[in-house]
Amino acid sequence: MIGNLESFQDELAASGFPPLFNKLAGAGFRAGIATRDLGPLRLVSLETPESVCIGRERDASDGENLAVKVMTRGRTRIEQGRGEAELGQADLVLLDPTRSLRFESTAATHVTIMVPRRELRIRPAQIDRLVGVRIDGSHGPGALVSVLARESARSATGFREAEALRSAAAVVELIAVALEARLGDEQPAPDEWLRSRIVGYVEARLADPDLSPPGIAAAHNMSVRRLHKLFEDQPLTVAALIRRRRLERCRAELTGSGRTVTAVAARWGFSDPTHFSKLFKATYGYNPRALVTSNRAQTTKTRTVGPDKDGGDQGRQEQEEKSWRR
16 A cells, blocks of 8 residues: 555556546545556556546647546546546446546545557547446446456466467457447437548558548548538647657557668658658657667667576566556
8 A cells, every 4th residue: 555645646657647636635645556567458456545536638649548447346426528427336437548537436446457549449539429438337348348357457467478469459359349339329420420430541541641631531522621620629630630640650660660760650651751750759759769779779688688597587577568658
């Protein structure tokens, strides 16, 4: 247990949680936190006292992950987006760490699965409809996710890399099924349906250097003005959406592929490496070459300290953890 609010908040931040202000935290504050990784997923088990917390809106660049929160004991009332969820034992809810959040909770225990957006492949319009909405954890796909989250948080250790990746993929697929089930038979408004279709079109053609608003509008038999109007109340314009998703693909590939910055940039539609590097640094705060240098340093160190030598497995685990937290 942690008896210091500041230390607890530091642990939360290290786990990928947004900063939260707890109105009820006092001198007797005590809480517990345990973190485990399963492939690209992070599972965070929390034991918290009675709380009233507020989280402020964050920059979109902090939104690499979505969070699936599962209650294991106690009750929580959460407000985010257009949703308002009253969660009891086993219930779950999808949260977006970049959006403002308010919740009131009894003394409780809960497990949160941090899921990279790119793994879940959920459309922005669907996220809008799902964040802050209660998913019943007593039956159906929601119950399977609830049980799996609790068990995974306790037992996600001792996996080989391939086993962890396959297990994480199964967890992500089950979460996707539960979210789709919650959407149910709701019929989105025509504009929302069309936006979702356009976002899917963009995702499928990010590598095309000619992808642009005029081409997208022509492919959907509409004017460029109509296309821009569809996205005027969205967080990103069409051009900004293309740029952001390309940058995210580049960052993911640079983190693990070992390819050069120029090759990765060209693969995802950036023909000018200098412009790409400036854009990347302006978005993420560091040069893309830093990822390549870091990968090479880790590879060299891993080869120097192999798994058959003292400290090899531990060294590799620490490197993977540091790489994930970047």
